[in-house]
Amino acid sequence: MAGNEGFLDVGGAEKSFAGHRVLNGVDIKIARGEFVSLLGPSGCGKTTLLRIVSGLMSPDQGRVTLDGKDITNTPPHLRDVGVVFQNYALFPHLSVAENVRFGLRARKVPKDQHQATIDKFLGLVHMSAFADRPVRGLSGGQQQRVAVARALAVAPKLMLLDEPFSALDRKLRENMQIELKGLLRSLGITTVLVTHDQEEALVMSDRVAVMSRGTIEQFAAPSDVYLKPKTGFVLEFVGHSTRIAGTAGPAEGDILAVDTAFGRIFVQAGYTRGSAVTLAVRPERIALGAPPVKDAVNYIDAEVKEIIFQGSRIHVLLAGPNGASAMVETSALPPGLAIGTQTTLWWRLEDTLIYPAEAQAA
């Protein structure tokens, strides 16, 4: 994806429905060949953005550019943008092969190329054996494969996936995610996935755009979104975290002391003294037991309230003074740790995240 940063370029996209602002001036640039997810809760505007890119909806304001061409006012059938719909939207009156052929017929691809193209794409999604079947009897996973083959067969410049895995059960969903990602990468197709499932977004994407209330809160690589959430909303929406309310205290260099129910916690940040803040730590970044060093770490004491065994990982819920709580994720419990025991928790200074307190309400 060297260069060509703005292969898909959406600028200042706004959309309102009945006076309610759904998209609030969204800008996003996606590189050629990149896999990007739009992640957010329902109503955050991600589907609206996808429909604007596909041309099924036009923005009130803003423009959409694809491969250097302004397509803001181009109708969907002239856009070269493929869509896999949430319910797959296969044509019920056509067979599997005829569904794939539909786009070829619509685009007036010469007839002698149809069969080879159908064979190729049904082969890629492992559905060749089903070519002559009606689509009615197919399982959810099979329907999705056909929908993907149908969208790919017309060689779109851009592929849009609208919550394509939400109808599949967990195991199948995980397999399909890996498989589809591999397929789209091998074809080098620029892809935008809309999802409310953070795990799906993190697993599949080169970059994730976290959306809330019609704006993009953070657009970054999955590891950055998870480890360095830019806003309180991103922190809360993606993954679990221990959150501790506090007040900014004295600063020394770029190290800020924050007074909390657990005592003083240090963080690399600059906040005005006295301002209310929220500290956060990802649960797997916290260790149980005394810290091996006292330098550049935070450590607090808490009482074990609950131990939740989840197979490969264990969640430990702890309580501190004044209703403060913490959550730790570990793969093995230290000996002697049981519900009701006191323990020390520690984490590295740089794993401490800090947000203004009011952003937490998001």
Place this chain on the structure above:
Amino acid sequence: MTTKLRFDPVLLLAVPAAIYMVIVFAIPVLWLVARGFMDADGFTLSNYIKFLSEPFNWVVIGNTLRVAFWTTVVCLALGYPTAVALARSKGAVQVAMLIAIILPLSVGVVVKTFAWQIVLRRDGIVAALLVATGVWDEPKLLLFTEHGLVMGAANVFLPFMILPIYSVLKLADPNLQDAAATLGAPPVFRFFNVALPLAMPGIIGGVSIVFSLATSMYVIPSLLIGDRFQTLATLTGRAFLLMRNEALGATTATILLFLAVAIVACSALLSRGKGDSR
């Protein structure tokens, strides 16, 4: 593969209706059909041979089919777009449209037809409209013409076209149109390759209902076009009521029945073809 037919006691619920239909419908119809194949000496085809060798009777059959055909065409041309609009509409608008479509069904055919007699007069609103728009140079009588008959009949039968199409469209996935568009299909292509095939079971249903109603209508042609223009249904009525010719009446009724059954059978066949996924 052998599937055993097991008796389901729930089927007993249909028994009263079945008995009723046998007594008031099946037996009389069988008697009527049988009457057409009988004369004083027993079984005969002479009634049919006599009927079909009369050129006037072919005009009657032609009248019946032609009026039914045009009535169906008018109903389809007006009914399909209405059904699309109805399926797309929501809330109060949809309720209002449904009421507007279903309420006229509660007005008797005779009442409606007399109303059409007024509308189709030389000084009626249709003639006035055609003169005003320059289609006609001077007002003419539409009453007692085939055009007038088709107009009136289409008005009466329109709901029977709209409702079956609407019921099919209502269930169609709106994403299919969007999917077709993103696959590169322009609007006209989408209409012929997605919208129309999906609506086809409803269209076939509506067409077969309206066509069979229109072939067998009696009151509407009697009042809107009169005795000069005979259809199989009006001829059947005349045969029984005026001419007291049971053999003729049974013959025309049987031909009419045959046409109606043929239409229903054809449409069932067509819709089964559609149902087979292709």
